[in-house]
Amino acid sequence: MSSSTSRSSTWNKLGDAAYAKSEKVSADLVALTYGSFVREIIKDYEEPDQVNKELEKLGYNIGIRLIEDFLAKSGVGNCSSFEESAEIISRVAFKMFLGIRATVSNWNNEYNSCSIIFEENPLAEYVELPPEYSNALLYSNMLCGVIRGALEMVQIIVECEFVKDQLRGDDTNEIRIRFKEILQEQVPWNDEE
Amino acid sequence: MTVYAFYLFDRQGNCLCYREWSRPKLMKDATQDQKNTFGLLFALKNFCQKLSPTQPGGIVKNYSTDVYSLHYFESLTGLRFVLLTSRGSGDLSGVLRDIYLNVYVDTVIRNPLYVPGKSIQSQLFLSKLDSSIKALACFQDNESRK
Numbered sequence A: 001m002s003s004s005t006s007r008s009s010t011w012n013k014l015g016d017a018a019y020a021k022s023e024k025v026s027a028d029l030v031a032l033t034y035g036s037f038v039r040e041i042i043k044d045y046e047e048p049d050q051v052n053k054e055l056e057k058l059g060y061n062i063g064i065r066l067i068e069d070f071l072a073k074s075g076v077g078n079c080s081s082f083e084e085s086a087e088i089i090s091r092v093a094f095k096m097f098l099g100i101r102a103t104v105s106n107w108n109n110e111y112n113s114c115s116i117i118f119e120e121n122p123l124a125e126y127v128e129l130p131p132e133y134s135n136a137l138l139y140s141n142m143l144c145g146v147i148r149g150a151l152e153m154v155q156i157i158v159e160c161e162f163v164k165d166q167l168r169g170d171d172t173n174e175i176r177i178r179f180k181e182i183l184q185e186q187v188p189w190n191d192e193e
Numbered sequence B: 001m002t003v004y005a006f007y008l009f010d011r012q013g014n015c016l017c018y019r020e021w022s023r024p025k026l027m028k029d030a031t032q033d034q035k036n037t038f039g040l041l042f043a044l045k046n047f048c049q050k051l052s053p054t055q056p057g058g059i060v061k062n063y064s065t066d067v068y069s070l071h072y073f074e075s076l077t078g079l080r081f082v083l084l085t086s087r088g089s090g091d092l093s094g095v096l097r098d099i100y101l102n103v104y105v106d107t108v109i110r111n112p113l114y115v116p117g118k119s120i121q122s123q124l125f126l127s128k129l130d131s132s133i134k135a136l137a138c139f140q141d142n143e144s145r146k
Helices: A002-021 A027-045 A048-074 A084-096 A141-153 B030-051 B095-107 B123-133
Strands: A103-105 A113-120 A154-163 A171-181 B003-009 B016-020 B062-065 B067-072 B082-088
Touching: A002 A048, A002 A084, A002 B082, A027 A048, A048 A084, A084 A103, A084 A113, A084 A171, A113 B016, A141 A154, A141 A171, B003 B030, B003 B123, B016 B030, B016 B123, B030 B067, B030 B082, B062 B082, B062 B123, B067 B095, B095 B123
Parallel strands: none
Antiparallel strands: A103 A113, A113 A171, A154 A171, B003 B016, B003 B082, B062 B067, B067 B082
């Protein structure tokens, strides 16, 4: 157990260092930009389920690029297990990109499913959901897409979804990540060439 | 000592960037050359991992023949950076890593107009790449060798 707590503190330090190195933008700007972004998507798609899917897709497109930035700026190397990947996402990546500390918990028995829990959500600052959306809309669903996209670029396939959202009245924010598989290196060319 | 060429491949084998500074041997077909190089890298990596005496396998950094050296760096996301130089330039895989971290991430990844998988058109990337390579101690302009 002591080795895992010392590793956690290493990752915390990595996260803090990466956060200190990155250029900062105003949190208000991020919150307001994301908010108007979600408003536009709601205008286009209307149904909360569709909006959620669209947010996740947009997050995915961000994630596939974000991973390179993350690897470059944080200096983390290969992960030896899915546990390590989850810890790095919550301790290093969340800190580096959102400035918040997140923790991993609720591992299932096979150690392939866990929750990332965070108390503050900079995207949801100043946000109140109107009653028709407050149960169905996953406002910060983009984060799930980012995680899925980023992990896919390093050959890890996961499913990600929000299970608790402070905007819906829950006490904290919780994203559930389920590990699906590791993509093996595939031969990218046709055999006849 | 000189730097001959630079290749950048993505995970699917697409050549995202090819630059040459001095390539004395005339290449007949650029696409075929790029495919061959990618195939070489793929096989080289597999070979090295199979022959490695320690478990994790190890990564290829460079290989040398009596005429040239090939330096290699692969990111965790499967991007492959290749530099062809003459002998005597030392190990430049660290240089390739710096190009990945400083040039590629800043000018390509952060460019909203860039589509992953397509070849890199960004002039900023190409000029920064050129200046990083020209700043290497082992780079000598083709003209001065003549």
